[in-house]
Amino acid sequence: MSSQQATGPDATSAWLDDALARRVVTTVADGDAGATATPRSAPPAGGQVDGDTSRPGLDVTAVLPYAGSRASTRTRGLRAWMMTAPVDVAALLTPLLLTQQYWRGTLAMAALTVTVFAAGGLYRARRHVSILDELPSLCGRLLACAAVVTIIAALRHDSAAYVGGFARGVTLAAGLVLVGRAFSREFATIARKRRWVEHNAVIIGSGPIAVELARLLRRYPQYGLRFVGCVDSASPLAPTALPLIGTLDQLEQLVRIVECDVLIIADPNCPELTLMEFLRRPGSASCDLWAVPRLWGSRSHGDHIGAIPIVKVGDITLSGPRWALKRASDIVFAATALLVLSPVLALCAIATFVDGGRGIFFYQERIGRHGKPFHIIKFRSMRPVDEHESQTNWSIAHDRRVGPIGRFMRRTSLDELPQLWNILRGDMSVVGPRPERPYFVEKFSAEYPNYAMRHRVAVGLTGLAQVSGLRGDTPISDRARFDNYYIENWSLWLDAKVLIRTVAEVFRGGGR
Structure with a gap:
């Protein structure tokens, strides 16, 4: 958000704060889409507020009549799942009030059902709210989850009485989910109609x-x-x-x-x-x-x-629960990889020391999420002449100063393994846009309008652009397009696909 500027800053700022506090609201007749309103007050002379002085300012007097009502201000933090998810969980756990004999299966049923509902979009907001619209999807997913959990219970217990009792509990929970959904949808409709x-x-x-x-x-x-x-x-x-x-x-x-x-x-x-x-x-x-x-x-x-x-x-950004899920998966992956690959990391460190002596790690400033700089860690494959060369030289893939060991490590991407520590620290993610140096970020952002948008997420150890063949001297516009596609279509499965393709690239020696 650009900072606001105005002619006569003190007077205009005071007027704007007062107007926003009063929430000037104009009533418009139902069905009259052409109705307009005259604001009750105006800013001081020249009082157009805008953060960009290169174009005409935004006349706040024309905007404030449409400012939020009390209900919109009070309920703007509410989301659809805040009502439906708790009702579903309560319905699925109701069998525990009757008996605790099947508590493991009941908890498994609740967890599986909520997960399947979330994956199927049953907790997303809807504008036209109707239980009948959701009924086919609800029933299908409930039957699938019930069948899976009941089959597992039958495999673990030979007693027909046990399986029958558990199946009755599952049936009760499924029925209560449908009833709960009907009531929650009806309540949501009433709350909307009354503008609560x-x-x-x-x-x-x-x-x-x-x-x-x-x-x-x-x-x-x-x-x-x-x-x-x-x-x-x-x-x-x-x-x-x-x-x-x-x-x-x-x-x-x-x-x-x-x-x-x-x-x-x-x-x-x-x-x-x-x-x-x-x-x-x-x-x-x-x-x-x-x-x-x-x-x-x-x-x-x-x-x-x-x-x-x-x-x-x-969502065209990664935030909230989706970002928390991605960050949790990054921590688990990086910690496990550091533990499993510790012998490989030790061998790489020894090889780097033999090849070039002390200073086995190479630190370089890169730009991360939201444009914040951080220092990336890699195994050193060569020594730059000076810091300027390190920051502005685009590629060293064919540089004669890269020895055979460094060339092998770069081709197999082994020099990137220390970045697992960057991932644990939160500087990077396992999958994301390529981390780039400040010089090139500034250059590419000026040349390609969509390039800066890739910094909506943390940069990655690997990425969709890299495994799609966009490495080395490939068009920056193509890389930015792939990076933005990844951000706007993110899922854990997309991360998994990129990782699988990354492993295949490493074994083919498809690095730089």
Whole structure:
């Protein structure tokens, strides 16, 4: 988020703080998508607030009428799983109140079911809430989990009475899950209709679809969204049927001012690449992202707003529980690898010492997550003439100063093994974008717009770009595209696939 600047900074800042505290809210008639509001106060002369003085400032007086309501401020931290997950767990553990004889199987059933539900998206937010929409998926996953746990119980216990009693408990738990879901969905719908729970939503676009979405959100509160305005590439002074509160390049600032939680992509008047550039910025990426499919017949898995199909766009950053899961897997992997590979590390250290004497480790500054510098650790394969050469020489793959031992270690990537310590410290991840030196980060960020976006996550010991053949003198734009694809499609299985391909590359000697 860029820092805010204004003409007459003291007066404008005081006015802005006062206006935000009062939360100027304008009531707009249901169904009247073209209604606009006149703010009750205005900033001092010249009071346009914006962090970029190279373009016209954002007129906060045009934005504040759409600031969040009390409900949106109070409930912005709530997520769908906070209600459904506890209800599911309580239902799955209910058999323990009747008997503790099958406690191991009951706990296993609860853990497996919650995991399968989460993997299947049954804890994700939905705009159209209905138990009937979820019923096929719920039943299928419950039957699969129950079958797995019951078969394991039958294999471990020969007694038919034991297996029968356990199966009855599983059946009871599954039935209670369905009942609990029905009640939780009904309660969620009531809470939305009465506006106990709502989240501020900004629509990206100003065409016919955006107009209709705005009308639907105002008229039907059961979707849990409070429309606060729209943004588009056009100037906010241009004629439009919607309250256009700003332009796309002001999106980050608008998200903060109106306390936006949800962005809906409707029909923006800009290319997709331009739109993604703004959505990837930290302030915008913190919002939930939904999109209206552009092609007729696009399936939205039953979710819609007033029969306009919408799809939930996956998180474009790694944060929250997903980042915690990735970090935990990194710690487990790095600790295990250091223990298992300790003989190999010792041999590499001895070989490096024999090849070049003391100073077996090479330390170099690299740029990590969120642009923070750190010192990477590698086995030394050659000695640079000076620090400037170390920081600015792109490749030493064919340098004559690299001896046979160093060349072998680089080709097999054995020189990278000390970076396992960087992973344990939190400087790096097992899988992620390639760690690069500050000189090249600055150079590539200026030349390639999407390059800096790769620093949304920690850099990696290996990465999708590297195992896809993008090493050495390959286009930087291609590497950045693969790195951003990895971030936006991350999963533990994707990490596993990259690691498997990395091992194959090492055995083929496909290093630098």
